[in-house]
Amino acid sequence: MSINYKKPSVMVDIAIFTLHEKTLKVLLVKRGIPPFQDHWALPGGGVRVDQEASIFDKTLEDAAKRELLEETGAKTHYLEQLRTYGSDSRDPREWTVSVAYFALLPYAAIQVQSGSDAADARWWSIKDNRVPVQLAFDHQQILHDAIQRLQAKVEYTAIAVHLLPNAFTLTELQRTYEYLLEAKLDKSSFRRRVHNAGIVKIIPGQFREGSNRPAQLYCFAKKTQKNVFFPRSADRNLG
Amino acid sequence: MSINYKKPSVMVDIAIFTLHEKTLKVLLVKRGIPPFQDHWALPGGGVRVDQEASIFDKTLEDAAKRELLEETGAKTHYLEQLRTYGSDSRDPREWTVSVAYFALLPYAAIQVQSGSDAADARWWSIKDNRVPVQLAFDHQQILHDAIQRLQAKVEYTAIAVHLLPNAFTLTELQRTYEYLLEAKLDKSSFRRRVHNAGIVKIIPGQFREGSNRPAQLYCFAKKTQKNVFFPRSADRNLG
DNA sequence: GTAATAGTGTCTCTTAGACAATATGCC
DNA sequence: GGCATATTGTCTAAGAGACACTATTAC
Incomplete structure (x- = not known):
């Protein structure tokens, strides 16, 4: 090991997801410079390891948070x-x-920042686990892996709440799970499991109003026991 | 991003596990050079990215496989x-x-290689999710995370078979799961689930003999549907 | 026969799925 | 009242846990 061998370059790339208009979207930037100039890519950049420089990352995660802030103007959710x-x-x-x-970010938290080294930046809808453009580098692969991870975690954790705004109804949460799992879930079972898992808390006295019975608003109950959602994996009713 | 910024060094480190004498063990090497000289560490080293050099890694995984081979003499399981x-x-x-x-490797597959840049190499037993020495760098943290991942995957996959020899009895497999999960499993339920999951195959006509009824030998049935073991997470009978 | 471990059968209990029933707002 | 959606209750079915039972070897 060490110090005097030739070194690879180290980047941090982020797949930033949100949910908007009932669609999962990922933030991509158009590259302003070669290679892959004018191709779309995941936001990212080199890890800054020079202590003397104006930008310095103490850890990899710091680098990721920095990129996230630069692109979305949002603090990390x-x-x-x-x-x-x-x-x-x-x-x-x-x-x-x-x-x-x-x-993962709620749509409302984000202000997409154009400029910086990216010529352009915008949300792309995800369909069939991909985005309808050719991406730079192996970013289509990375995006694919990220979507797989998201779907896998939706199966057994409360992760999907991070895509929703701070206050949401149980029906909205269920629709989100149904969309991400590509499956119809039973209302009664879903609510039972959500309650048993303790992943949400009632916001007392707050309701979503409409032309029908108002729906109780809930918020994410931080730090449940391991955030495990499904005691069993959901026996889904596909098709 | 790029090419001309100062770069970090990139290493690959591996937590190599096996099961021997009913104990989970990890392979550590004693460092022959500073920093942390004479401390024990996970085997690893720099990624070799110089195409002209005698050792060249095309991918990160290649680098990991190279380290694994150097330390254990075993091909990757x-x-x-x-x-x-x-x-x-x-x-x-x-x-x-x-x-x-x-x-993960079956104990029998391994021939620990001393020498190379490591002054010494040997198996350490894991107790309480750690090893009873101070490790170099943040390797205690990495080891801890590796054990956590192993235990998490044992819960719902057939991963544990990779710690066993090619042929094993269902009782041996059950003991392995019980040891890793720190729980007693019911024989009948365990066998039912193993069979339903289709993760093992009978080796026809092969038995482990003893001073009692001989036990059918099984081998790992490669590539089951996603290798999922437990349709439900195992409701374990702790204590 | 006994000892020891391998392997199976059956009953219960939990929990998800199906779906009906009730509640509460607006018009 | 009628409509729409929220919320709850009840029945059923799948699968895991408990545990007793049978099977097959060595002695």
Whole structure:
């Protein structure tokens, strides 16, 4: 090991997801410089390890949070390391390592920042586990892995609440799970499990009003026992 | 992003596990050079990205496989990326990134290789999710995370078979699960679930003999549907 | 026969799915 | 009242836990 060998470049890339208009969306930026100029890519950049420089990341997670803030103007809601990609061929220039993260944000929290080194930035809808453009580098692969991870975690954790606004109804939460799992869930069972898992709290006296019976508003109950949602994996009623 | 910024060093470290004498063990090497000289550490080393050099890794996983082979003399049985650790403080010399992997091997497959850059190498028993020495760098943390991942995966996958020899009895498999989960499992339920999950295959006509009824030998049935073991998470009978 | 471990059958209990029934707002 | 959605209750079915039972070897 060490210090004097030739080094790879190290990037941090983030798949930032939100839910808007009943659709899962991911934030992509258009690259302003080669390679892959004018291709869309996950937001990201090099880890800044020079203590003397104006931008300095103490940890990988700091680098990810910095990118997230730069792109969305939002403080971190949910951020998780996905996995690390590294090879001699993923960047035509040289051996690179990309530490990929994925983030979940409520749509309302975000103000997409154009500018910086990205020529453009916008939300792309996800359909069939992908985005309808060719992405730079191996970012289609990273995005695919991120979606897989999200869906896997939706199965057994309360992770989906991070896509919703602070206050939501149980029906809205159920619709979110149904959408992400691509399955219809039974109303009664869903509510039973949500309550048993203790992942949400009633906001006393707050209701969503409409032309019908008002719905109780709930908020995320932070730190339940391990955030486990389903004591059994959900026997889903596919199709 | 790029190419001309100061770069961190990139290492690959591996937590190599096996099961021997009914104990989970991890392979550690004693460091022959500073920093942390004479401390025990996870096997690992720098990723070799110089195409001209005698050792060249095309991917991160190649680097992990190379380390695994160097330390154990065994070809890869089970290898999975754990997570990536990176900060300015985990190595006193500089900003480093360590891509951590974890590997499972049957004890018999391994021939521990002393020498190379490690002064010494040996198995350490794991007790209370740790090893009874101070480790170099943040390796105690990495080891802890690896054990957590292993235990989490034992809950719902067939991963534990990779710790056993090619042929094993269902009782041996059950004892392994009981040991890793720190729980007593019911024989009947366990066998039912193993059979339903289709994770093992009978080896026709092969039995483990003893001073009692011989036990059918089984082998791992590669590639079951997603390798999921427990349709429900095991309601364990703790204590 | 006994001892010891392998392997099976059956009953119960939990919990998710199905779906009916009730509640509460607006018009 | 009628409509729409929220919320609850009840029955059923799948699967795990408990535990007793049978099977097969060595002695």
